[in-house]
Amino acid sequence: MKISLTLNGAPRELDSAPLVRLLDALRGPLGLTGTKEGCGEGECGSCTVLLDGDPVNACLVPIGQCEGRAITTVEGLGEMAHLSPLQRCFIDEGGAQCGICTPGMLISAEALLRRVPDPDEPTIREALAGNLCRCTGYQRIVESVRRAAELLREGAAR
Amino acid sequence: MSLADLHFFKMTREPSLDALCAVVAERHAQGLATILYAGGTDWMVEQEMRAPLHDEPPLVVDIGRMGELRGISLAGDSLRIGAGTTYLELERSAVVQARAPMLVRMAKDVGAVQIQARGTLGGNLATASPAADGVAALAAYDATIVVKSARGERRIAMADLQTGYKKSTRAADEIIVAVELAPPPEGSPWYWRKVGARRAQAISKVALAGVAVVENGTATRFGVGMVSVAPVTARMATTRALVLGKALAEITAEEIDHAVDQDVTPIDDVRSTGEYRSHVARALTRDLLRQLGARV
CATH class of the missing domain: 3.30.43 (Uridine Diphospho-n-acetylenolpyruvylglucosamine Reductase; domain 2)
Structure with a gap:
């Protein structure tokens, strides 16, 4: 099946069996390995990407359903030389450790901050509840998101 | 694999x-x-x-983007929700927030945001699991399921839907199109409480959905649905009859416990034990009725 979609803002086309998981299409033919596979059954959130702006588990989405839709992966948030505020804050605040959950955490946090510019701690924790981290204990991740929200608000106010 | x-x-x-x-x-x-x-x-x-x-x-x-399975509309006293509506769409719907707030609260407890963005009410009904949070909420609203096949359209009352574990009266060729429910007046009391291993991303050990209309200390409408305490979503007929039969202040804890025991048949499984589920079923029902005015 020929599938046309928008990937990180750019139009892309691929030919794939339609029930292949978006996760496998991203990491294989689309060449974006930033999205990680954790549990493969929608529990851990490490494969979280944005589908038309909302976070989804790429392990549960068939590529055939992505026709005409917009996907954002961690590669779409920033570049090495121009990290997004969230990416920068995860580094500065110690929000990333082994790194497997980090792309999904960043994407879930991105979805939150697009809708809620000034989230309180329970709101951040709720938005990240579908992303499991086995390293940091979450507090530094929450702090990273809170700091990124501050930076974004300061940027918007300037 | x-x-x-x-x-x-x-x-x-x-x-x-x-x-x-x-x-x-x-x-x-x-x-x-x-x-x-x-x-x-x-x-x-x-x-x-x-x-x-x-x-x-x-x-x-x-069917993810089929228009006829989508949309939320209020016509007169009937709220119609397309079967393809996701939990996230329920949460964001102004009309659902205003007229069926318990559905919004329930939706926030289904998986995490990633699941809420994909899972649909119709899917929850099709799987027909007794552990389905959405089905219990619809049972509490005494909703009606609209199904369609090449033979035509028909409506199935929630009370007639489930016949056994993951079994329903919906025929194999019938497609779930929408759910319809009569929302209680705005501001009416409602209840949703889910007990799981963790606050997000957990399948219910037990959950209780309730809606009520209370006039002069007596419930004139009372609907409940309980999750994971029977082979089907528990509609709790004995408890409903108890609550609708007398002034809320006169209902005793013993009467509630006895009614709940009649209404649930919980089992031991990977998520919990029958004994714990029975205890939680009684506790949640008392909590609900306390909030409605029962002195228990």
Whole structure:
């Protein structure tokens, strides 16, 4: 099946069996390995990407359903030389450790901050509840998101 | 693991609900299954657990964006929610927030945001699991399920839907189109409490959904649905009769416990024990009735 979609803002086309998981299409033919596979059954959130702006588990989405839709992966948030505020804050605040959950955490946090510019701690924790981290204990991740929200608000106010 | 089999499935889309009904009917007549794929949060997980395919895989039809299965509308005293409505859409709907706030609260407890963005009310009804939070909420609202097939459209009351563990009166060729419910007056009391291993991403050990209308200390409308305490979503007929039969202040804890014991038949499984579930079922029901004015 020929599938046309928008990937990180750019139009892309691929030919794939339609029930292949978006996760496998991203990491294989689309060449974006930033999205990680954790549990493969929608529990851990490490494969979280944005589908038309909302976070989804790429392990549960068939590529055939992505026709005409917009996907954002961690590669779409920033570049090495121009990290997004969230990416920068995860580094500065110690929000990333082994790194497997980090792309999904960043994407879930991105979805939150697009809708809620000034989230309180329970709101951040709720938005990240579908992303499991086995390293940091979450507090530094929450702090990273809170700091990124501050930076974004300061940027918007300037 | 049989994810490799995903390469062999075909996926189509149909231009209308009638066209979809025709495809399902034709395949059904030939003894062929059709997978109606909305969010796929159950189906994709099942593929990992399934034995490898030996025969032609069933046809998958993508219904994720079929217009006739979507949309939320209030007409007179009837709130209609398309079966393809996701939990996230329920949460964001102004009309659902105003008229069926318990559905919004329930939706926030289904999985995490990633699951809420994909899972649909229709999918929850199709799987018909007694652990389905959405089905219990619809049971509390005494909703009606609209189904359609090539033979026509019909309505199934929630009370008549489930017949056994993951079994329902919906025929194999009937497509779940929408749910309809009569919302209580704005500001009416409602209740949703889910007990799971963790606050998010947990399947319920027990959950209780309730809606009520209380006039002069007596419930004139009372609907409940309880999750994971019976082979089907528990509608709790004995408890409903107790609550509707007398002034709330006169209902005793003993009467509530006795009624709940009549209404649930919980079992031990991977998530909990029958004993714990019985205890929680009684505690949640007392908590609900306390909030309505019972002195328990």
